[in-house]
Amino acid sequence: MKVHIKSFGCQMNKLDTNLVCSALKSAGHEITDDISFADVVLLNTCSVREHAEQRVMSHLGNLKNIRQKSKPEMIVVVFGCMAQRIPDELLKHPAVDVVCGPGQIPQIPQLISMAAKTRRPAISVAEDIRSRPADVQIQNLDDFEYENDAAAPALPRQAFVRIMHGCNKFCTYCIVPYVRGPEISRPPETIIRQIKKIASGGVRQITLLGQTVNSYKYTAGDKTYNLADLLAMASEIEGIEWIRFVTGHPNNFGDEIFKAMANLPKVCRYLHIPAQSGSDKILKAMNRGYTRSEYIGLVERARSIVPDIAIAGDLIVGFSGETEKDYFETVELVEQVRYKNCFVFKYSPRPGTRADEKLADDVPDEVKKQRNIHLLEVQKQISQQDNRRFIGQTVKVMVEGTSGKAHLNKAGQDPLPQMIGRTAGDYIVVFNGESCLAGEFVNVKIEKTSALTLFGRMV
């Protein structure tokens, strides 16, 4: 069958999409980018904000129309976090045939053949998402991950490798612990074996993934492995040139991770550590487990061990009870940290979370919107100023592909296309070059900068 698949969520979600694609190809199906050719459509869903769920619902509305008008036989599969959160509601939707939770993805090829054969709805989700799955199920997921190709098709020679599932932090606003289940670290032996396999297939950059990647902990025999151990082990693998990890949680960041960054040349000097807020009152209400000054202390510690480290963050504006004063403490935090970039989100209450049950969503949407725009503007000024230091420098870039943005393509008279890539610090670099450079490392001398991009010439 011809299969079309679309991801709506984070990197963890995209990794699952890649794995499912690979499994479906092994099962004899063909992947198509064009939905009008598809016999099967899969949506990998996200529940983190209401908007993410709305996008899925509107997509399902379109699929319902397509089915009614022209393709009654088309099979629609909804999987991922939203499938775990509201499985019954989704299964009742007239466009949906199969619902599958994020922990059940190895079953997807089977669920599709069942639905095709019986024309009856099929469902597989965890009943009690917070209880640890049976060992055999954990093993199944681990095997699925190892056997399938985690390489990102749109990013040549890059791959994501999950080192842990789930989350135990229970930030009061967040749905992830309720849809991804408890924290379970994968055995270091499998992770390393998997990276070796990926490297021998040509991958040069790996990103270790986890919701709180620095909580990684696995005991085998008399040794307990942490993230720094994994970074050291992955560094020894021939072929791998750059290693990243996301996302870090500000708590329990021992110096060993920063020392690994400083001492292991393959470990990228890039840290994504969401602060979420700069107000101690709000941080407490969010159950983040640190204060503003502890967060700043962490940033200072990271910079003292790894002087050229690039730090990115996430911030939520308009959380329950956030006053103007609280918000300006967040602005101050951003000004003090001087992030490389940060992602800003408007608080979106999620059903079933503690914030939704116990705290009023009392910041008007208009205020959330204004704070969102303002905070991004504050960060933009910082990025614009700080990026200027790159002018005249030559940076090493891993090339991703041709730049999709038309306005970038207009720059200069060079006959070669504009290519886009990233530095080890995750800075986006645009330059003119052959399109066959995708997946290669090149050196680019920076000539011009903006808040989000460095522009230069290949040397």
Ligand code: SAH
């Ligand atoms: N595990 C990661 C990422 C979790 S989700 C971490 O802890 O950092 C990604 C980001 O979405 C979070 O960092 C947070 O900024 C944002 N987010 C999560 N829940 C949200 C909600 N209910 N409303 C708005 N933003 C939210």
Ligand code: SF4
């Ligand atoms: Fe959500 Fe907090 Fe876990 Fe991140 S650490 S996934 S924000 S509960």
Ligand code: F3S
């Ligand atoms: Fe990721 Fe969204 Fe799930 S952020 S873990 S896909 S809720």
